[in-house]
Amino acid sequence: MAEQARTASPAGRSRRLDGEREQAILRAAYELLGETGYQGLRVDAVAARAQASKATLYRHWPTKAELVTDAVRTCKAAEAPLPDTGSFRGDLRAWFGDIAMMIGSEEGPLLAGLFMALNSDPELAAQLRQMRDSKVPFAETICARAAARGELRPGYDAGLIDEIVPALVFMRRFALGEPLDEPFLDHLVDDIVLPLLTREPCE
Template structure:
């Protein structure tokens, strides 16, 4: 992550990562055959992919905590490096594929809080978990990472309440119009 932050994705060389790690480059290549796989694992290791999801007992509490954790990561140097990777170096097939892979993995994990809420009866059974997660995280990350805005607790709560209220009522319309 330090090398990614220093030089960016396109200039990152596995050989330089090996020097920093004080190992032979073959050691790195044995574990991560491609630069993309190396960077994906590095990002997963610092971005909380392995952390347990919040489980406060309510969808509102879980989502507020999930957003709080995600924004805390976005403010760290590692989070800014990931943002720069996506914003500045996006547009190349390799970086775009890496970004989509990580987004899909993180989205699937985060969607578990919606699945738990459905099981508890807080949300209708046909609630689109991926859309609920995206509706909350996308605008906040655009503000935090792209525009470097500090997102306060009141904004997080307001957005979570807005999206959860919409999700609670989606089944009452009959058709979601999707």
């Protein structure tokens, strides 16, 4: 009897939602996130839309941050593949074009709202940071290829791309209301990113 109890307990703890039910809940959370933003998202509203109980949601996602992170991970459109145009400028321009397309889609405001919520929700920030860190580092990969082709000197800082580009793109689109058009993307590459990455290293 004791052995039976020991084997039954882990099975109970590891019991998971079936795939269809989990997808319905995460899709409901993602849709409501786009409609209400992170701050306005209510777990009971997710449960109602997915026709699930609040107890079910809290059992599988103890916090709103965990639910939202799983929803974004599962429902967000797949990122475009890493561009390989044969040149550093071409790779940057193609990648930034993909970013602009994503920001201009219905996912743009949703992601912008999430970034705004990071300042007031440390748990959400930690969850999204883990998700980001698990992705292929596009900037590092593109810069490494450029260095191998002799387009970048040793000592370049690929991290500058991630420090600068998202901030400029979000500022232009959501704060200034300006389009992420071809002239802006060319300016971003030719006047900002390329000069920073190809400058002479400081002594």
